[in-house]
Amino acid sequence: MIELLQQYWPNYLYSDGFNYSGLVITLWLLVISIVLGFGLAVPLAVARASRNPWISRPVWLYTYVFRGTPLYVQLLLCYTGIYSLNYVHTHALLGEFFRSAMNCTLLAFTLNECAYATEIFAGSIRETPAGEIEAGLAYGMSKFKLYTRIILPSALRRALPAYSNEVILMLHATTLAFTATVPDILKVARDANSATYMTFEAYGIAAILYATIVFALIWAFRRMETRMLAYLKPQGH
Template structure:
């Protein structure tokens, strides 16, 4: 009991850092991933090729390696050292972790959103074109909302993986949940108890995310379920994605 009273307040400090890392990384990664998905579906071979190779590189290498390359590797380059803005990002562990997490999740998000966009019925797009909708208006009112509905379950899994991925930020001196757990472990030597409490905190975060995602999915699909129709399409995840 004394250990719990000691550990919980300290780990809760890291909880806010974990939440901040997740929120900022997902915010950047989603927008970047959406852009990459559109580039991947573009008829321009340069844009689609760039998006494809970007996705392959970040999905094909471990997140931990990417974090180390950004934090320890890029700081050795004179180009980074001489640029104040780039050095500001790389020189801080938390900002570097956000950069790595955002770029990594953007690669997976692009594949998830690409699958959602490809699942939009061609007839709806053609009908919108026949009505004289511009490309931007068609995307905003028809393609994107339908793609989000289809992609949400797979994207929910990606959000959970991002939360768990924030634990790797502790390897570059960021004191989030795992970082504080390592510090407490070295002070108390209660390895099992400390990391069990940390695991419970991660579980609580992810259970809350799952509840939010399911509620959002039910809200978005309320019209289909109420009319007895439920559109489904296979969505990629980290274990089934192909180039």
């Protein structure tokens, strides 16, 4: 393992300004897909929780498709399927975008993450206590203010435990990026294994890196839950 670390540790951990390490690529995929997915999921969750079927049904269809099909298939469709369409590969901007493995991977991950986050947030919005809504209406809040000041802040806080699990699952899902030739941690591990035939060591290092990231995420989310959900704990007398 020492020999493998000496030869390949820069590929796992170190970025030289031109080539990014597997760790950096993995974190980049995770952060971008989570940030974009979250930003898209919040308004879609409001639409999904709407009682108007013309608003909620299209969002339901989107989440149904992306939650009902494997992420690997979605990645292949984005990476090879869309670019094979004549209109796409002959269009300057679309062709340039879908020629990039990183762009296609981020697109698939973001859409998949958004679908799961939308359902998590929508369920939390539906479970908003009626008393909180009535209090906002009693203050004369408009529907927009009701959502931005009461419903969404309360719902996002209560959705935090479920959403933290989804973020960790998204980290696990980034291991599919190597199939699109994106040089993430798993791709580096496969290259190291192919060059050295030190299978246990190559994948063992990858497992340690993934576990470290997961433990850091768990710690961060637990701190957030302790701070943001403190009002839900029983108060002592």
